[in-house]
Amino acid sequence: xxxxxxxxxxxxxxxxxxxxxxxxxxxxxxxxxxxxxxxxxxxxxxxxxxxxxxxxxxxxxxxxxxxxxxxxxxxxxxxxxxxxxxxxxxxxxxxxxxxxxxxxxxxxxxxxxxxxxxxxxxxxxxxxxxxxxxxxxxxxxxxxxxxxxxxxxxxxxxxxxxxxxxxxxxxxxxxxxxxxxxxxxxxxxxxxxxxxxxxxxxxxxxxxxxxxxxxxxxxxxxxxxxxxxxxxxxxxxxxxxxxxxxxxxxxxxxxxxxxxxxxxxxxxxxxxxxxxxxxxxxxxxxxxxxxxxxxxxxxxxxxxxxxxxxxxxxxxxxxxxxxxxxxxxxxxxxxxxxxxxxxxxxxxxxxxxxxxxxxxxxxxxxxxxxxxxxxxxxxxxxxxxxxxxxxxxxxxxxxxxxxxxxxxxxxxxxxxxxxxxxxxxxxxxxxxxxxxxxxxxxxxxxxxxxxxxxxxxxxxxxxxxxxxxxxxxxxxxxxxxxxxxxxxxxxxxxxxxxxxxxxxxxxxxxxxxxxxxxxxxxxxxxxxxxxxxxxxxxxxxxxxxxxxxxxxxxxxxxxxxxxxxxxxxxxxxxxxxxxxxxxxxxxxxxxxxxxxxxxxxxxxxxxxxxxxxxxxxxxxxxxxxxxxxxxxxxxxxxx
Numbered sequence: 251x252x253x254x255x256x257x258x259x260x261x262x263x264x265x266x267x268x269x270x271x272x273x274x275x276x277x278x279x280x281x282x283x284x285x286x287x288x289x290x291x292x293x294x295x296x297x298x299x300x301x302x303x304x305x306x307x308x309x310x311x312x313x314x315x316x317x318x319x320x321x322x323x324x325x326x327x328x329x330x331x332x333x334x335x336x337x338x339x340x341x342x343x344x345x346x347x348x349x350x351x352x353x354x355x356x357x358x359x360x361x362x363x364x365x366x367x368x369x370x371x372x373x374x375x376x377x378x379x380x381x382x383x384x385x386x387x388x389x390x391x392x393x394x395x396x397x398x399x400x401x402x403x404x405x406x407x408x409x410x411x412x413x414x415x416x417x418x419x420x421x422x423x424x425x426x427x428x429x430x431x432x433x434x435x436x437x438x439x440x441x442x443x444x445x446x447x448x449x450x451x452x453x454x455x456x457x458x459x460x461x462x463x464x465x466x467x468x469x470x471x472x473x474x475x476x477x478x479x480x481x482x483x484x485x486x487x488x489x490x491x492x493x494x495x496x497x498x499x500x501x502x503x504x505x506x507x508x509x510x511x512x513x514x515x516x517x518x519x520x521x522x523x524x525x526x527x528x529x530x531x532x533x534x535x536x537x538x539x540x541x542x543x544x545x546x547x548x549x550x551x552x553x554x555x556x557x558x559x560x561x562x563x564x565x566x567x568x569x570x571x572x573x574x575x576x577x578x579x580x581x582x583x584x585x586x587x588x589x590x591x592x593x594x595x596x597x598x599x600x601x602x603x604x605x606x607x608x609x610x611x612x613x614x615x616x617x618x619x620x621x622x623x624x625x626x627x628x629x630x631x632x633x634x635x636x637x638x639x640x641x642x643x644x645x646x647x648x649x650x651x652x653x654x655x656x657x658x659x660x661x662x663x664x665x666x667x668x669x670x671x672x673x674x675x676x677x678x679x680x681x682x683x684x685x686x687x688x689x690x691x692x693x694x695x696x697x698x699x700x701x702x703x704x705x706x707x708x709x710x711x712x713x714x715x716x717x718x719x720x721x722x723x724x725x726x727x728x729x730x731x732x733x734x735x736x737x738x739x740x741x742x743x744x745x746x747x748x749x750x751x752x753x754x755x756x757x758x759x760x761x762x763x764x765x766x767x768x769x770x771x772x773x774x775x776x777x778x779x780x781x782x783x784x785x786x787x788x789x790x791x792x793x794x795x796x797x798x799x800x801x802x803x804x805x806x807x808x809x810x811x812x813x814x815x816x817x818x819x820x821x822x823x824x825x826x827x828x829x830x831x832x833x834x835x836x837x838x839x840x841x842x843x844x845x846x847x848x849x850x851x852x853x854x855x856x857x858x859x860x861x862x863x864x865x866x867x868x869x870x871x872x873x874x875x876x877x878x879x880x881x882x883x884x885x886x887x888x889x
Contacts, residue, residue: 281658282388285400289380293407296683297373300417304692305365307558308420311338313354313368317818317849322359326352333511340816344621346507349462350423368419375425376416379432380407383634386435390481394598395654396661398641401672405637408679410553410686414627417690424630427464430456431631438474442482442489450492458499465507466631469608471496476608480593480601522709522748524623525562526615534569537579539615541568542624544578546610550629550636553679556686557700560624561707563747567623582607598652599642605635644668693717708747712754715740719757734764752782760791768795786816793825805829813842820846824856827863836867854884 305314318325318337328336329352334345353371361367380403387399415421434456441449460467475493482489521527529535542565549556569575585603592600610632611617622628645652650665662669689699697714704710715737722733738761744754759774775792778785789812796805809826813819823846830839843860850856861876880887 282385285388286381286384289384289403289407290377292377292404293380294373294377296407296680297376297416297687299684299687300690301369301373302366303369303417303690306418306690306693306696309365309418310693311335312351312420313358314363314365316354319351319354319358320362322355322362325358326355329355331510340818342512344511344513346465346510347423347463349459350426350464353422353426354419365419369417372416372419372422372425375422375429376407376412379425379429382429382432382436383407386432386439389436389439390477392481393653393655395645395650395652395665396656396658397665397669398645398652401641401669401676402634402637404676405640405672405679406634408676408683409550409633409637410556410679410683411549411626411629411633413556413683413686413690414558414625415630417687418627421627421630423464424627427460427467428631428634430460430463431467431470434460434470434474435477438478438493441492442478442484450495454495454499457496458503461499461503465503466609466612468500468503469612469631471500472608473605476593476601476604480596480598519619519621521562522751523561523621524615524619525560525565526567526619526623528562529567529569534567536616537569537575538567538572539623540582541572541574541578543582543610543614544574545624546629546632547578547581547636549626550633553682555703556626556682557703558626558696559700559707559710560704561709564704564707564710565624597642599639599646602635602637602639602642605638606632607635609635641668641672644671694721706747708744708751708754711740711744711747712751712757715744715754715757719761734761737761750781752778752785755781756785756788756791759788763791763795768798771795784815786812786819786822789815790819790822790825793822793829797825797829802829802833806833817845818849820850820853820856824853824859827859831859831863831866836863839863840867852883854880854887857883858887 312335313319316335316337318328318332320337321328325337330348333343334347334351335343354368357364357368357371383406384399384403387402391399415424434453437449437452437456440446441453457467457470460470471493474496475490478484478489478493479486519527526535526538529538586607589600589603589607593604610628613620613628613632615623642652645665645668648665648667650668654661654664656664688695690696693713694717697710697717701710701714718733718737718740722737725733738758741754741758741761744751745758748754755774755778759771759778762768762771762774772792772795775788778788789808793805793808793812796802796808806826806829809822809829812822813826816822823842827839827842827846830836830842840860840863843856843863847853847856847860857876857880861873861880864870864876865873
């Protein structure tokens with residue numbers, strides 16, 4: 251037998267190595283997908299106890315009571331042409347999130363007025379976020395200890411600051427925005443590895459979808475190239491210029507947003523929404539905003555006593571007289587100096603800090619004023635930077651090498667202590683998240699739980715009162731008066747905190763009306779209008795008192811004022827139509843009933859009143875059609 255040619259042996263060895271390399275790569279890919287799938291399950295299970303929850307908070311303004319959302323698929327074009335809450339109130343607004351609204355329209359088309367279905371979608375998207383985020387981080391941390399992307403992803407998913415976004419359907423804007431950003435990391439890394447232009451286009455598309463879900467995603471124009479600088483060894487030109495293409499979707503979005511909302515900013519919020527507006531001057535405003543950053547940091551390290559609202563005067567802006575400002579200023583100055591000095595060394599701790607600072611910058615009220623001063627949901631994006639920095643700090647503290655090619659098992663042996671510490675923290679966060687979820691079952695359960703943590707918040711007392719009113723009106727038992735009396739006390743407490751609280755005065759007036767104290771009711775309404783002349787509901791409520799006193803002219807006057815302020819206010823249209831019909835003005839009454847039906851097409855009473863006005867106006871044949879529609883919607887009206 252002739253010995254094999256040396257060249258043949260070399261070729262065979264090379265082929266064997268290639269096959270081994272491909273086999274290892276396949277195993278690695280399978281392993282990553284398996285872990286990613288586990289994170290999908292982890293994210294889903296964390297919020298599985300929210301699947302039967304009802305609507306809460308802003309769910310009413312963007313879903314439950316939003317007539318554009320209720321149009322289902324046919325409302326989608328309007329969602330792209332109007333501001334975020336267009337279908338709920340007839341006033342200007344500063345938010346533009348058409349993609350998020352589109353998903354709500356689809357929800358309504360598939361399962362109308364079904365909060366459980368919408369919660370399922372939220373939780374599935376959150377599980378998908380875990381899947382995509384781990385894939386993205388495993389690409390970014392390719393040359394690092396394999397436990398780093400696992401720990402970062404797990405902590406991000408488990409942390410209870412996310413409860414407000416996942417358990418509240420409206421929080422889908424945060425979930426989708428971040429999900430598309432995580433996707434853009436994967437596509438950008440694919441571009442850098444392959445230099446295929448389609449991956450760069452996919453990155454721009456993912457970024458655009460993120461912007462259309464949540465405006466604050468725009469900070470990623472700085473974060474993505476910074477990420478490439480820290481985690482890749484490519485020449486800067488290879489990623490800086492491609493990353494700069496993110497400015498294209500950013501500019502397109504800003505122009506579209508400006509065309510819809512008419513401004514680049516968010517205007518001047520009320521101090522009830524943003525307590526910083528109570529600051530005596532700009533310097534104290536900024537100092538108070540810095541102290542809130544310290545509170546955010548505290549909540550991320552010690553996520554106990556979570557609360558959705560710390561309103562005025564629970565948070566009273568004290569600025570430079572508050573020790574919390576000085577502590578927060580020193581902490582963030584130190585973090586900023588550390589990040590700037592270390593980022594040149596491609597330090598991942600510095601990157602985590604900068605990720606946090608950049609992503610929270612537009613939400614801090616320091617550079618632009620936003621609609622709220624504090625909200626746990628604002629930490630949804632910044633939390634990723636915190637998670638990265640925390641894992642880095644633990645690994646550095648225990649002198650565990652960050653870069654490693656070791657297997658998962660070997661890496662664990664070398665980094666056992668920080669992994670176990672992080673595991674314990676993740677476990678604690680998971681428990682806190684699961685325990686916090688039930689609080690978000692309804693608006694009442696939320697306010698009832700959080701009022702104890704924020705008892706001096708005027709806004710929280712007011713909204714708690716509203717929920718007590720609903721319970722009182724829904725309960726046909728002796729408990730009714732107890733609920734309504736308790737609600738009145740909450741409105742009075744809100745007014746003791748903020749005496750010129752127009753909405754609380756309006757609700758106090760309504761409480762007096764329910765007690766048949768119409769004199770005090772009217773006085774409260776008038777005082778409310780002296781503070782805010784543009785409250786359509788107050789005029790409508792005054793109209794009820796005039797109507798019951800048979801002062802139809804005065805009732806007509808205030809109802810007209812009501813619909814002038816809010817032409818889409820169905821109750822006022824219905825009541826005005828009734829008053830006009832009683833005065834024999836049938837044609838105008840019909841017009842108002844028809845206009846109201848545009849916004850409440852399934853309101854049986856409106857169709858019935860329209861039938862009456864049409865019949866009394868001399869068209870009995872057409873009236874029958876309206877009556878039949880009313881009977882279809884509510885057979886009890888036949889009686």
